[in-house]
C-alpha cells in the first residue's frame with residue numbers, strides 16, 4: 001500500500017520521470033496505432049517492432065553509449081529498413097504479403113539477437129540494461145529518457161493532430177482521396193514514418209517482442225466503445241496510459257519483473273473487457289440498451305396519458321394530479337414519479353406543486369405517439385385485415401418503435417384517412 | 431461507330447492501360463461534348479472502372495492520354511467529382527454518415543484547413559438531396575447497400591463539381607432509390623453538369639442517357655444513344671464470349687507479352 005501511494009503520488013522524483021515517460025510512450029503508441037489498426041497493418045507493426053532490435057544494438061556498438069536519443073535514431077532507421085524490405089519483397093517478388101512479413105521479422109530479429117549476445121559477452125560495463133529492449137523495463141527510465149521521449153511523442157501526436165482530416169480520408173477511401181488530388185503517397189509515407197517512430201519509442205516500455213500489442217490492442221479495445229474516429233483516439237490513449245502505468249507500477253514493486261508482459265497483460269484485460277462490455281456490441285451494452293428503451297416507453301406513456309386527458313376536455317395545458325393520471329392509465333406510482341421528474345427536466349412537462357401539465361414540446365411529442373398509435377391500428381385493420389378489436393395491444397408496443405421515415409410511409413399508405421378503427425381522430429401535423 | 435466531336439469535355443486519346451501484363455483498356459479513343467448524361471456499358475471486366483480511373487488519373491496509362499475540359503486532370507480536379515464503386519472501401523470504418531459526406535468538402539490544396547460551418551451546411555444539403563437525413567448520425571456500416579451508395583453520391587454532391595463520374599451507382603439499389611437518384615442526376619444535367627455513369631441495366635439505357643459508350647476492353651462505340659444503342663453494337667459488345675479480342679487478351683496475359691513496343 002505504501003508502495004502504491006509512493007508511486008502514484010510521485011513522492012520519489014525518479015518515479016515522476018518514469019510515470020511521465022510512460023504516459024508519453026503509451027499515448028503516442030495508441031494514437032498512431034489507431035491508424036495502424038484501421039489501415040489493417042497490425043502484422044506489419046509486429047514485423048517492424050522486431051526489425052528494430054538490430055538498429056538499437058548497432059547504435060550502441062557504434063556510439064558506445066545508451067543515450068536514449070542515439071538509440072532511438074538507430075531504432076527508427078532499422079525499423080524503416082524493415083518496412084522497406086517488406087514492401088519491396090511483396091511488391092517485387094512472388095512472395096505473398098505474409099511471407100514477406102515473416103521473412104523480415106525473423107531475419108532482422110535473429111540479427112538483433114546475435115548482436116545483443118555479442119554485446120553482452122564483450123564485457124563492456126555500459127551495456128548493462130540493454131537487454132531491456134527485449135521485454136521492456138520502463139521502471140528503469142531516468143530523467144534524460146523521459147525528456148527525450150516527451151519531445152519525441154509530442155512531435156508524433158502533433159503531426160497526427162495536424163493531418164487528422166487528410167489521414168482520415170486516405171485511410172477510409174484512398175481512391176477518392178487520390179481523385180480529389182490529395183498527396184496520398186506522401187501521406188501514406190508519413191503515416192508509416194509515424195508508425196515506425198511510435199514503435200521505436202514504445203519498445204522502451206514494452207520491448208520489441210510485445211510492442212505490436214501496445215500499438216494495436218488499445219485501438220482494438222476502443223473500437224468496441226465507439227463508432228467515431230476521434231473518440232476512438234481518445235479512448236485508446238486512455239486505455240494505453242492506464243495499462244502503462246499499472247504495468248510499470250507492478251514492475252516497480254517487483255523490480256525483477258520486466259514491464260512489457262505486464263503492460264500487455266493489462267491491455268489484454270482491457271481488450272477482453274471491451275468485448276464483453278463495449279457500448280456498441282458488448283453484453284453490458286445490450287442490458288443498458290434495454291433499460292434505455294424501458295425508460296423511453298415510460299416517458300412516452302406519461303405524455304400519452306396527459307395528451308389523452310387533454311383530448312377528453314379539449315384542454316391540453318391543464319395541470320393534472322398524479323391520481324388523475326393513474327385513473328386514465330395505471331402506471332405504478334414510483335415509476336410515474338420518476339418518469340415525470342425526468343420529463344420536467346427535459347422540458348416536456350411543467351410542474352406546479354403536485355400537478356403536471358404538458359409543455360408545447362411535450363404536447364407535440366404526446367401527439368406524435370398517439371398519431372402513430374392510431375395510424376398503426378388503422379393500417380393493421382385496412383392493410384393486414386386484422387379485426388379492429390385485436391389491434392390495440394399491437395399498437396401499444398409499436399408506437400414506441402416507429403421512426404419518422406416509417407411514419408411518413410404509413411401516412412402515405414393511409415392516404416390521409418381521418419379516423420382510426422375505433423373512430424378516434426388521427427391528430428395529423430398541420 | 432465512334433463519333434468524334436470538336437471541343438470535347440472528355441477526351442481519351444489512344445489510351446491503353448495494362449495491369450501487370452493484362453490489358454484492361456486497349457487503344458480507347460473518344461471525345462464527348464459538354465453537358466451530356468453519358469452511359470458507360472459493357473460486360474464485367476471490360477474496363478469500365480479502369481476507364482474512370484484513367485480519367486481521374488488513378489491509374490497510369492501505358493500509352494495515350496486522358497484530357498478533361500481540354501486539360502490534364504491535375505489542373506481541373508476541383509471541378510470533377512468521382513464516385514467509386516461501393517465495394518472499394520471498408521464500411522466498418524469509424525465514421526458516421528455526416529462525417530463521410532463532409533469528406534467531400536476537404537480541400538487538396540490546403541491539408542490543414544478544418545471544415546467550416548458553411549462546409550457543414552453544404553454537406554447537410556447534399557444529404558437531404560439523397561434523402562439520408564434520418565441517418566445522419568448513423569455509423570456507415572449500419573446502412574443498407576443502397577444507403578451506402580447514396581452516402582457516396584452525397585459526398586460527391588458536397589464537392590459542388592461541374593462534372594460527375596459515377597461507377598455503378600445503381601448496383602444493389604432498389605427501384606425507388608434508383609428513380610430518385612436518376613431524377614437528381616437529370617436535374618443536375620439540366621443545370622449544365624456533365625454526368626458519366628457506369629451502368630449495367632440495358633433496359634433503362636435509352637431512358638437514362640443521351641450519350642453512350644459501349645466497351646469491351648476496346649471501345650466499341652461512342653455517340654448519341656439513339657445512334658449507338660443498336661442490336662448490332664450490343665452484339666459486338668457482349669457477343670460470343672470467346673471473340674477474337676478476348677482470345678488475344680488471354681494470350682497476352684499468359685505469355686506476359688508486352689502490348690506496346692517501347
Ligand SMILES: Nc1ncnc2c1ncn2[C@@H]1O[C@H](COP(=O)(O)OP(=O)(O)OP(=O)(O)O)[C@@H](O)[C@H]1O
Pocket residue numbers: 449450453454472473474475476477478479480481
Ligand atoms: N488492380 C488491378 N490489378 C490487376 N488487374 C486488375 C486490377 N483492376 C482491374 N483489373 C483487371 O482489369 C480488367 C478490367 O477491370 P475493371 O474493373 O475496369 O472492369 P469493369 O468493367 O469495371 O468490371 P465490373 O463490371 O465487374 O465492375 C479486369 O479483367 C480486371 O480483372
Ligand SMILES: [Mg+2]
Pocket residue numbers: 478479480515597
Ligand atoms: Mg467496375
